[in-house]
Amino acid sequence: MPLKYPFSAVVGCAYDPTTASGLDDMGLALVLTSISPDIGGVLVRGEKGTAKSTTVRGLADVLPWIDVHEHDRFSADPHDPAATSPDAAYGTSGVVSRPVRLVELPVGATEDRVLGSLNLEKALTAGAVEFEPGLLARAHRGVLYVDEVNLLHDHLVDLLLDAAATGQVTVERDGVSLGHGARFVLIGTMNPEEGELRPQLLDRFGLTVEVAAPRDPALRVEVVRRRLAFDHDPAGFVAAYAASQEALTQRIADARTRLAEVALGEAAMLKIAEICAAFEVDGLRADIVTARTAVAHAAWAGRRFVTRGDIRAAALLALPHRRRRNPFDAPGLDEDLLDRLLGDDELPEPPDPEGHTDGDESQNEPQGEQSPSATDTAGEAEGESQRTERDPATADAHDTDGGESTDPAASDAESGETPTAPRPPAPPQPAGDRTTTVKAEAAFRPRLFTVDGIGEGTPGRRSRALGASGRRVGAVPGRGGSGSLHLVETLRAAAERHAGGRPAVDRGRFAFQVSDLRTAVREGREANLLLFCVDASGSMAARRRMTQVKTAILSLLTDAYRRRDKVAMISFRGTDADLSLPPTGSVEVAAALLDDLPAGGRTPLAEGLLTSAALLRRERLRDARLRPLLVMVTDGRATAGVDAVERSRMAAEHLAALRVPSVVVDCEDGPLRLGLARTLAAHLRAEHLPMAQVSATGLVDVVNGRVA
Structure with a gap:
């Protein structure tokens, strides 16, 4: 078996037994959920190539071994009288110790492989009915790892939700009826650019961390140096980190032993409740997870009671993914608000029922142990290829939400630089060429719509x-x-x-x-592909229709995110058409692109049609099973270029040859109507639906009526 990259060799997880520090956010989250599996696992979100999988796969090697019955395939705890196993004969075997299993759940796994099924070989050769355990049985008392968890099929998500909620798996199929334990540390990794995670599964993860590649050249060089050294001599590299691995394993074992002795005082519980209420998290799972994480952090630090620093470290890991009101909210936590809620005073020490006192707290911590806040700061500075860094776009949004000034002159004054001279006002533009940018209003929940017939597309929750x-x-x-x-x-x-x-x-x-x-x-x-081809010319901007169109698209995108659909948008204005929103399931990227979509200028209708045709052809080559629906939102006026009307007619007939289901939403209103959108629909062989006022609700109703 090939050697695995050591957990402690990852920059950011380089545990130093002499200082008892070195873990960053990702390493700390993985260690804490290993100390207390009741926390509920870890979700690691980050860009590709940030060593997410390498770190997770190395975790199993630093976890303490477990005791099992020698011939028990379901890993029941021999020291727990309440633990049972379908392998009744294991009671006659001895107890042995073995390493913790790290079981990987492929995104394309079948239900039989996950739950287990009838042993076909014995059924067909000997006529015996014997159950073959699945992946959930193998992961019991171990680690279940799902790479690209956001791409996991929904029927597998349902199985994970049931197992995570009950800690048991019940199998009733193929003449087999049994149940077994399924308590595991659930770890998932994902790239947000490939789509978001289903909300029900997202809430099941106790902790989340955001990771990104470091920008410090020295850290990047160190990552490359260690990787090349491992590839050149894996055995020697693993041996060099053996002492660090063993020290980390011992400390995790000690923390597990100390976990039951940590006191969570009334003041600490009240502070946790105040923080969760202030951040407006849903339900009470956040309070419970934060409390468990704080206790695990105190046990990891060697203390017998929870401190203010423990609560801070726990909140930063347990709350970011639970405070999001909708999929468009950026993940993260306002640390300034968190510090204000925590205050400057340390929590009172809870009474010790055995009469012990901790005295000087630093004496109870392992040698060189930093305070939790200092540990967090050191971890952030030492991040590896998966270490967290704020994205500039997210940082800007965060600063704006926090009420800070976005005025350039004010920023220059604060930084001590001389503000630049104000630019002279731009010359006035013709009314038809002015450009404006509007934002969508609050998204609403649209009605369910499906495509007729039975397809063979990518698994989703739509048609x-x-x-x-x-x-x-x-x-x-x-x-x-x-x-x-x-x-x-x-x-x-x-x-x-x-x-x-x-x-x-x-x-x-x-x-x-x-x-x-x-x-x-x-x-x-x-899943289906919804392609919106939107007229963003001056006539649309003048009537404030872009706001309503954006709101409708965001609402449909929210629903598409829940149902694993793809949504794309092409806007045309001025002299050209742009692919404003490539086919995607990532609502965060979609929301940012839609908010920045400008409106104004002339109407290059032909370019919009040709760009739509090119996109549909390309997507058909990528996946011929993905059924699209084209929604044209325009008044049908073509005003850009010579022979604009004739070019638009030819482009519409070219697009019609693709035989894509289409609908033209007529935005023309007023007492004098030219009927150009109706003519466009005839050339497209599409359904024409006049709409006196383009509202968000009206646009959704149009789509519902077309595909339902």
């Missing part, structure tokens, strides 16, 4: 589709289906083949042929 997940609706011979083996139909086919001929059972074995195999056909849901 009916045949795929590898969902309920079984039939079976087909051989490998023609998209699901797993349909055992019942396979047995039925073999029995029918033997009916009237030689016996189906020969010497206790069922006689099968390849022609008897049947594959399950499953019906689930698919």
Whole structure:
């Protein structure tokens, strides 16, 4: 087996036993949830190439070993009288110690592989009914790792939610009925650019951390140096970090032992409740997770009671993903507000029921242990390729929300620099060429709409589709289906083949042929592509229609995010058309692009149509199963360029040849109407829907009426 990159060799997780420090936010979150699995696991969000997977895979090597029965496949705790296992015979075997398992759950795993299923080999050869444990059984008392967790199929998300909530897995299928324990540390990694995580699963993660590549050249050089050294001599590199790995393992074991002795006083619980209420988090899970994390942090630091620093460290890890009111809110926590809520006074020490006093707190900490706030600061400075850095766009939004001045002169004055001279006012532009930028209003929840028929697109939660997940609706011979083996139909086919001929059972074995195999056909849901081609010319801006159009798109994008759809938008104004929003499921990127979308200028209708056709052709080559819907929002006027009307007609007929379902939303109003949008719809072979006033609700109703 190839050697794994050591956890303590990751820059930012370089635990130093002489100073008992060196962990940054990601390393600290992984260690704390390992000390107290009840915290609920860790979600690591960050850009690609930031060593997220490397760090997580190295975690199992620093976790203390566990005791299990020698022949127990379900890893029941031999020291827990209440722990049971379907392997009843394990009681006669001895107790052994083994390393903690890190089980990886692939995003394309089948339900049978996750839950377990009937052992087909023994069923077909010996006629015995024996259960084959799945990934959740292997992960019991260990670590379950899901890379690209935001791409996990919804039916697997449901299984994880049930297991995480109950700590048990119940299997009722294929003649098997049993239950077993499934308590594990759930760790997920994801790149937000590839789409957001389902809210129900996001809340199940106890802690979250944001990671990014360091900007310090010295840190980047150190990362490269260590990686090259590991690739050149893996055994020697692992041996060089053996002492650090062993010291970290011992400290985690000591913290687990000390965990039950840590006191969470009334003052600490009240402070946690005040913080959670001030940040307006939903439900009470945030309070519980923060309290558990603070206790684990105190045990990690070697204290017997929770301090102000423990609560601060816990809140920074447990609250950012729970304070988001909708998918468009940027993750993060206002640390200034957190410090104001915590105050400057240390929490009173809770009474010790055994009469012990900690005395000088520094004497109870491991040698060289820093205060929690100092540890956090050191961790942020020492970050690795996955160390957290604020994105400039997020920082700007954060500063604006905090009420700070965005005036350039004020910023220059604060920095001590001489402000630049104000620019002279721009010359006035013609009314039709002025550019304005408006923002969308608060998003609303649109009604559900689906595409007619049954597709075969990417798994989602929108329209009916045949795929590898969902309920079984039939079976087909051989490998023609998209699901797993349909055992019942396979047995039925073999029995029918033997009916009237030689016996189906020969010497206790069922006689099968390849022609008897049947594959399950499953019906689930698919994702769709919603492409908005929006007129952003001066006529739209003058009537404030862009605000309503943006609000509608944001609302549909919010719903698409929950249903795993893709949404794209093309805007045309001036002399050209721009792909303002590429096909994406990332609501954060989409919201930022939509807010910055300008309006004004002439109407290059032909360019908008041609750009839409090019995008649809490209997406069809990428995934022919992804069914699109084109929504044109325009009044039909073409005013840019020579022969603008004729060019628009030819572009519309070119787009119509792609045979994409389309609808033209007519934004023309007033007593005198030219009917240009109706003519455009005829050339597009699209449905024409006049709308006297383009409202957000009206636009959503148009889409619902077209596809439902």
